[in-house]
Amino acid sequence: MALIDIPPDLTFVALAAVTIIGAILALQARELIYGAVALAISFIGVAGFFVSLDAPYLAMLQIAIYVGAIVVLILFTIMLVRREVGEEAKDSPQSGEGSVGLWLAGLLSLAISGVAALAGPNMPSTLPSGSLPVSELGPTLATQYPIPLIILALLMSATLIGALVLAKVER
Amino acid sequence: MNPWLAIVIWGVIIVLLTGPMITLPIFWSRRKPDPFRDMPFESGQVPQGEARHRLVMQYYPYLLMFVVFDVVAMFLFAWGISFTTMPLDSSFPVILFLILLAAPLGYALHLAVRKENW
Amino acid sequence: MVVFPPTTPQEVIALILYIITSHTFITIIIFPGFIHLTLVVMFLTWYERKLLARIQLRIGPLYAGGPGGILQPIADGVKLIFKEVMIPYKADKPLFLAMPLMLVLFAALPFAVIPFGQHWVIANLEVGLVFLFAMTSLFPSMILIFAWASNSKFPFLGGLRSLFQQVAYEIPMWVAALSVVMLAGSLNLTNIVEAQSKIWFIVPAFLSFIVFFIAIMAELERLPFDLPEAEPELVAGWFTESSGAVFMVIFLGLYMKVYLMSSLVTVLFLGGWWGPAFLPQPVWFIIKTLIVATFMIIPRGVYPRLRVDMLIKTGWTRLLIIALANVFLTILLIHSGILSAWGI
Numbered sequence: 073m074a075l076i077d078i079p080p081d082l083t084f085v086a087l088a089a090v091t092i093i094g095a096i097l098a099l100q101a102r103e104l105i106y107g108a109v110a111l112a113i114s115f116i117g118v119a120g121f122f123v124s125l126d127a128p129y130l131a132m133l134q135i136a137i138y139v140g141a142i143v144v145l146i147l148f149t150i151m152l153v154r155r156e157v158g159e160e161a162k163d164s165p166q167s168g169e170g171s172v173g174l175w176l177a178g179l180l181s182l183a184i185s186g187v188a189a190l191a192g193p194n195m196p197s198t199l200p201s202g203s204l205p206v207s208e209l210g211p212t213l214a215t216q217y218p219i220p221l222i223i224l225a226l227l228m229s230a231t232l233i234g235a236l237v238l239a240k241v242e243r
Numbered sequence: 244m245n246p247w248l249a250i251v252i253w254g255v256i257i258v259l260l261t262g263p264m265i266t267l268p269i270f271w272s273r274r275k276p277d278p279f280r281d282m283p284f285e286s287g288q289v290p291q292g293e294a295r296h297r298l299v300m301q302y303y304p305y306l307l308m309f310v311v312f313d314v315v316a317m318f319l320f321a322w323g324i325s326f327t328t329m330p331l332d333s334s335f336p337v338i339l340f341l342i343l344l345a346a347p348l349g350y351a352l353h354l355a356v357r358k359e360n361w
Numbered sequence: 362m363v364v365f366p367p368t369t370p371q372e373v374i375a376l377i378l379y380i381i382t383s384h385t386f387i388t389i390i391i392f393p394g395f396i397h398l399t400l401v402v403m404f405l406t407w408y409e410r411k412l413l414a415r416i417q418l419r420i421g422p423l424y425a426g427g428p429g430g431i432l433q434p435i436a437d438g439v440k441l442i443f444k445e446v447m448i449p450y451k452a453d454k455p456l457f458l459a460m461p462l463m464l465v466l467f468a469a470l471p472f473a474v475i476p477f478g479q480h481w482v483i484a485n486l487e488v489g490l491v492f493l494f495a496m497t498s499l500f501p502s503m504i505l506i507f508a509w510a511s512n513s514k515f516p517f518l519g520g521l522r523s524l525f526q527q528v529a530y531e532i533p534m535w536v537a538a539l540s541v542v543m544l545a546g547s548l549n550l551t552n553i554v555e556a557q558s559k560i561w562f563i564v565p566a567f568l569s570f571i572v573f574f575i576a577i578m579a580e581l582e583r584l585p586f587d588l589p590e591a592e593p594e595l596v597a598g599w600f601t602e603s604s605g606a607v608f609m610v611i612f613l614g615l616y617m618k619v620y621l622m623s624s625l626v627t628v629l630f631l632g633g634w635w636g637p638a639f640l641p642q643p644v645w646f647i648i649k650t651l652i653v654a655t656f657m658i659i660p661r662g663v664y665p666r667l668r669v670d671m672l673i674k675t676g677w678t679r680l681l682i683i684a685l686a687n688v689f690l691t692i693l694l695i696h697s698g699i700l701s702a703w704g705i
Contacts, residue, residue, distance in 0.1 A: 132491040140498030210322040218336035225343040232347035246484035268606035316535040
């Protein structure tokens with residue numbers, strides 16, 4: 073229905089708001105669990121960005137892995153830490169850490185927009201043309217990138233075996 | 244219509260129609276905190292100790308395994324789609340991928356069988 | 362004609378009529394959308410109680426309106442809404458109230474991709490199956506947060522057990538579905554059902570069907586995988602402290618998950634909406650889904666409960682190995698050309 077075509081700028085602003093506010097809340101929340109939930113929301117925002125950039129499979133991968141597994145791990149680790157440790161971290165003085173971050177972000181955005189304004193009409197276009205449909209993702213991975221796939225497998229096996237050995241030793 | 248837009252609309256409708264199910268009863272229920280009513284349920288006895296600090300550590304390796312095999316399963320889905328249209332020799336990297344990951348799986352299962360705790 | 366934004370009252374009426382009769386509106390609101398979902402989920406709660414009652418040699422809901430207590434879910438809903446919502450002492454009130462809503466949202470959201478008929482799908486995503494799995498992988502974290510937010514020992518232990526159980530059975534579920542994806546050649550659920558026009562995938566992927574069915578029963582926390590709700594041990598598991606409307610919303614979320622997983626089994630293995638033409642396609646779909654739900658309810662009255670470490674170990678060892686074996690079997694089947702007779 074062409075009547076409710078949402079202009080792409082609105083999508084971008086909404087997703088950016090969700091992602092950035094989630095990330096800020098994740099750092100500044102007074103309870104660690106709130107921070108983990110805000111982080112999950114921020115990850116879902118990133119997945120929304122992948123959808124708007126025409127990579128739906130990557131978006132689903134992001135949700136399933138980051139929000140589904142890694143946030144669970146983070147939550148579990150937060151619950152492992154005793155409450156006293158969490159409260160100590162809250163009571164320590166902030167010493168202007170948040171404001172330094174804001175200053176840096178502000179300067180960086182000023183620099184980027186200055187470069188963009190100076191470049192003018194010679195700016196390269198934002199997206200390379202031609203997105204990869206999902207059915208092509210598998211063959212491309214297997215045929216054009218076999219070495220990174222094997223390196224990934226080795227990396228994951230090493231991580232897993234290391235984690236298992238560590239978990240065995242601690243008991 | 245863009246399917247993602249349909250999903251967003253569907254999600255908004257669900258939240259709009261089930262949100263009142265939780266928020267309305269809050270408004271028409273008693274709101275005075277009562278120490279006897281709000282005590283956590285422990286079959287009648289008075290709860291002692293911090294409710295949240297007791298934790299089972301013995302199943303932690305399963306969580307780690309889940310993270311890794313989550314990634315593996317996602318890669319396998321990408322491969323499995325085009326399996327019927329690809330010649331067999333282009334599946335060799337993926338099969339090697341699986342075999343390389345069978346090693347930690349086998350090690351984990353060996354540990355699980357040998358140790359009693361997990 | 363329909364213009365946007367409408368100015369005269371005739372244009373407003375025309376716009377409203379256009380929206381109401383558009384296919385999108387019908388799919389989102391009526392079928393397979395919100396109205397159908399709530400009706401079937403309520404029916405499912407009644408159906409489970411009646412069926413369990415007959416298995417256990419009793420009668421079940423009898424008096425609530427009409428034959429056999431069919432309005433019992435409505436009576437339950439009205440009762441639960443008017444009960445008081447007790448928030449435990451020092452519980453985390455925003456999370457405690459928000460998590461049940463999130464549970465229902467992520468249980469109902471994947472219904473957008475399930476095809477109830479050739480064109481009866483809310484959102485025909487190219488990555489539909491992975492979308493569904495991504496949404497269901499969010500459940501363990503939400504249950505853990507809810508269990509932590511109710512500041513009490515029973516829910517916390519129940520939440521941890523539930524987390525490990527669901528996490529253990531998600532990978533076998535995905536690998537079992539991988540066999541179906543390999544046979545159908547697409548993640549789009551409509552394409553998967555259309556690929557089953559000659560033969561249902563339960564025949565070439567029978568081991569996957571068994572693994573998937575068992576993994577689903579563990580994901581939904583139904584007996585014999587009932588330990589997170591084990592009544593003699595944990596009172597009611599992770600939702601012990603929920604009462605009134607919170608309990609109702611969680612209950613709804615659980616039964617929505619049951620309906621979702623049953624319809625997923627139908628889509629992946631039982632041929633979706635294919636059936637002889639004397640009944641319309643969505644009716645076949647619902648019949649098959651209810652048969653699957655029946656087979657999920659029956660073990661609840663029959664089998665004893667599995668212990669939690671046996672449960673987790675079975676998920677990681679035996680189910681995962683059977684699922685992987687079926688993937689290799691599917692590779693052999695496809696490449697040997699046996700399945701080409703059925704257009705795979």
